[in-house]
Amino acid sequence: MKVYFVGAGPGDPELLTLKAQRVIAQADIIIHAGSLVNPAVLAWARADAALFDSSSLTLEEVVKIFSQAKAEGKTVARLHSGDPSIFSAVQEQIEHCYKNGIDFEVVPGVSSFSAASAALRQELTRPGVSQTVIISRLGGRTPVPAREALSELARIGATLVLFLSVDRIGEVVAQVKDSYGTATPVAVVERASWPEERVVRGTLEDIAARVKKAGISRSSIIVIGPVLGERGERSLLYDPGFEHSYRARG
Numbered sequence: 001m002k003v004y005f006v007g008a009g010p011g012d013p014e015l016l017t018l019k020a021q022r023v024i025a026q027a028d029i030i031i032h033a034g035s036l037v038n039p040a041v042l043a044w045a046r047a048d049a050a051l052f053d054s055s056s057l058t059l060e061e062v063v064k065i066f067s068q069a070k071a072e073g074k075t076v077a078r079l080h081s082g083d084p085s086i087f088s089a090v091q092e093q094i095e096h097c098y099k100n101g102i103d104f105e106v107v108p109g110v111s112s113f114s115a116a117s118a119a120l121r122q123e124l125t126r127p128g129v130s131q132t133v134i135i136s137r138l139g140g141r142t143p144v145p146a147r148e149a150l151s152e153l154a155r156i157g158a159t160l161v162l163f164l165s166v167d168r169i170g171e172v173v174a175q176v177k178d179s180y181g182t183a184t185p186v187a188v189v190e191r192a193s194w195p196e197e198r199v200v201r202g203t204l205e206d207i208a209a210r211v212k213k214a215g216i217s218r219s220s221i222i223v224i225g226p227v228l229g230e231r232g233e234r235s236l237l238y239d240p241g242f243e244h245s246y247r248a249r250g
């Protein structure tokens, strides 16, 4: 018996890992996260697998399924959107497993911010522009520690990637524009990797109006930073003059 916490990717079923596909195909029980996990990934599930949509369940109900599965010697695939390492509420489930002696494993997945970067055809780090990516969100019902307020993070000037915040894009802009400057480019990617994916580009001056006009209010990644607008310098990694352990100079 085992519980697998599986990163089910950003939406496109082809962005599941091979391991995630195998775990889904073998599981007795599959718990999937409502609207953000593409139901198409369930096509690999066994016909007799028991399916639960976690969007209608409490944490207590989810972990009860784990405990029952343990008693019955069944395998559970607990699917989370994107990668479980960020904004997935997986840790409290992991703690339940530790406390109750339930064997578990975490299977990483492709995060939606990676899918957003792919949709933008944009590397998030460029030499000479930014070598740091900050992943964060606006505080909502889940508060953000004061030291991590967007206005504080913006002072660094790095590439800023925001989850769970597009519904308050005006507030995002208000918190970061003094540090970045209003001409700084911004991109919003809605439902990255899904057929209905949309990209809205602008600057801190006009992005709030553009997002509102497009009617985007959820399931989006916001990327802010000069990396979106500057060509930067080429990376040294493939520079003929740069020697490393796998390649001699020249």
Ligand SMILES: C[S@@+](CC[C@H](N)C(=O)[O-])C[C@H]1O[C@@H](n2cnc3c(N)ncnc32)[C@H](O)[C@@H]1O
Pocket (backbone or CB within 6 Å): 010, 011, 036, 080, 081, 082, 083, 084, 085, 086, 087, 088, 110, 111, 112, 113, 115, 116, 162, 163, 164, 165, 189, 190, 191, 192, 193, 194, 218, 219, 220, 221
């Ligand atoms: C609960 S968090 C889950 C994040 C997930 N663990 C990940 O790595 O992508 C949900 C938020 O992730 C972002 N998100 C998830 N899937 C997305 C997608 N396909 N395109 C854009 N944003 C997405 C949105 O900001 C959404 O509000």
